[in-house]
Amino acid sequence: MAISEASTLEPSGRTLTTVKAGLAKRYRTERLFRLMGLSAIIVSILFLSVLFIDIFWKGHTAFQQTFIQLDIFFNPEVLDPNAPAGADYNALIRNALKQEFPEVTGRGDTRQLYYLISPGAGFNLRTMVMNTPALIGQTLPVWLPANDDVDMMMKGHIDRKVTESERRMSDKQIAWIEHLEAREKIEKKFNRTFFTAGDSREPELAGILGATLGSFYTLIITLALSFPIGVASAVYLEEFAPKNRWTDLIEVNINNLAAVPSIVFGLLGLAVFLNFFGMPRSAPLVGALVLTLMTLPTIIIAGRAALKSVPPSIREAALGIGASKMQMVSHHVLPLAMPGMLTGTIIGMAQALGETAPLLMIGMVAFIVDVPGGFTDPATVLPVQIYLWADSPERAFVEKTSAAIMVLLVFLITMNAVAVYLRTKFERRW
Structure with missing residues (x-):
């Protein structure tokens, strides 16, 4: 009788052992699967974070724009009150730059000086005069957009310390910018143009x-x-x-x-x-x-x-x-x-x-x-x-x-x- 009971229990014990071993293996497989899924999610979030950080790091400076303040004389000889739309507003900017830097006389130096201001800054003056014709004959301080290279240097994308041959800005232009910084006539402002303008060949004037x-x-x-x-x-x-x-x-x-x-x-x-x-x-x-x-x-x-x-x-x-x-x-x-x-x-x-x-x-x-x-x-x-x-x-x-x-x-x-x-x-x- 005892022998028959032992022979009856022995197979069930082996079955229980086999089941426990199988359960342990399934549990290990399940934990491994969960770990793989969690790792995939973490890696995906990591790569996505790197992508977003890289985009933000390169693009957050675009929401600021460098502006230079000049004392603009709205010369009546240049601005015809009867036809202000066709006037040469860039001439007003050039005259203001000459007054700010009277020591600049040579043609090459003058060309480099004019380069500090965006080529489209004249449109800002034109808009001001068209909206307020009474400005003709007055002298007012006006913030004008700087050229894209000046903007890049002010944002730290152009190193001032490298040699002149390795950067787009000359030593004279950097000296003029430092002069404007000392007089607090150059600073970065919120770039409204990015949200209020269309496309442009000039980066500082381009918008979305x-x-x-x-x-x-x-x-x-x-x-x-x-x-x-x-x-x-x-x-x-x-x-x-x-x-x-x-x-x-x-x-x-x-x-x-x-x-x-x-x-x-x-x-x-x-x-x-x-x-x-x-x-x-x-x-x-x-x-x-x-x-x-x-x-x-x-x-x-x-x-x-x-x-x-x-x-x-x-x-x-x-x-x-x-x-x-x-x-x-x-x-x-x-x-x-x-x-x-x-x-x-x-x-x-x-x-x-x-x-x-x-x-x-x-x-x-x-x-x-x-x-x-x-x-x-x-x-x-x-x-x-x-x-x-x-x-x-x-x-x-x-x-x-x-x-x-x-x-x-x-x-x-x-x-x-x-x-x-x-x-x-x-x-x-x-």
Whole structure:
């Protein structure tokens, strides 16, 4: 009897030992998997932090601009009160520089002295006179933007201590700048031009207003076209379309279009909207049409997923109390699926905001100084503006590029935060 009991317990003991050994191995595997996942997240956050820190470090100085104060005499002999717009305002700046540095007489030295002030500073004086004609005949201290090399030196990007042959500023120019520093006539101020001006060949005069408005006009039309079309398509395909080979073919094509490279949509826009229909090149209207075609698959897929997440009992209950299929969809299913649809739409808009390749194909890469005033005016967008500045050789455009990237990231993060907020606030748990 004892032998039979031992023979009965022995296999169960071996089984328990095997199970414990297997559990220990599974626990080790689970801990290793968790550690790998946590390490991947930490590495991702580390690389993302390095990227953001590098962008901020290179771009935060763009939000300041160096200005030089000069005593400007609005000479009536230079400024015709009857036609102030066509006057030579740079002559006023040159005269003010000569009065500030009367010892500078040679042609070469005079040219270096004039170089301290931005070539576009005359437009500031022109704006002042056009707004206040009573300034003619007066002498006033005016803060004028410095040249980009002066700005770079004031921000520490040009070392004053290296030899003259190794920097863009001469010893005489540095001496004049130190003279202005001693008299507190040169300082860094908040760079409002960066937010209020369009593009320019001069880095100190370049801004993002034109590109920002171009992005705004483009996204407004994209949203107005893609959202209703995408929602209507998703509702029809999910709720009304018969299940046959044609609808299956349409569904496969929509999924394939979501994976098509964006530049293909740019080629389509170039061939159809510009060459065939003759629409204006480099206009937000054409850019919006191209981006609408690109974002529609994303919105349709997200819309269909949101409709599928609504429980069938909602549909059955609505139909059971006598509602028609259209009433069931519009009054019950669509309101419950709308948060998911809005989330997909906002994500699609964020994708459209960051696109560059399709817009390059329709001419939105052109150098455009004027700020667009409408949907058909020539314009560019923020990603294309970043691309143009990144290709410029001037050192000052490096900080402009990074600052524009920071602004674009703020818009993208805001749009994604809105999408997360809508999903968490209106999403229903079943």
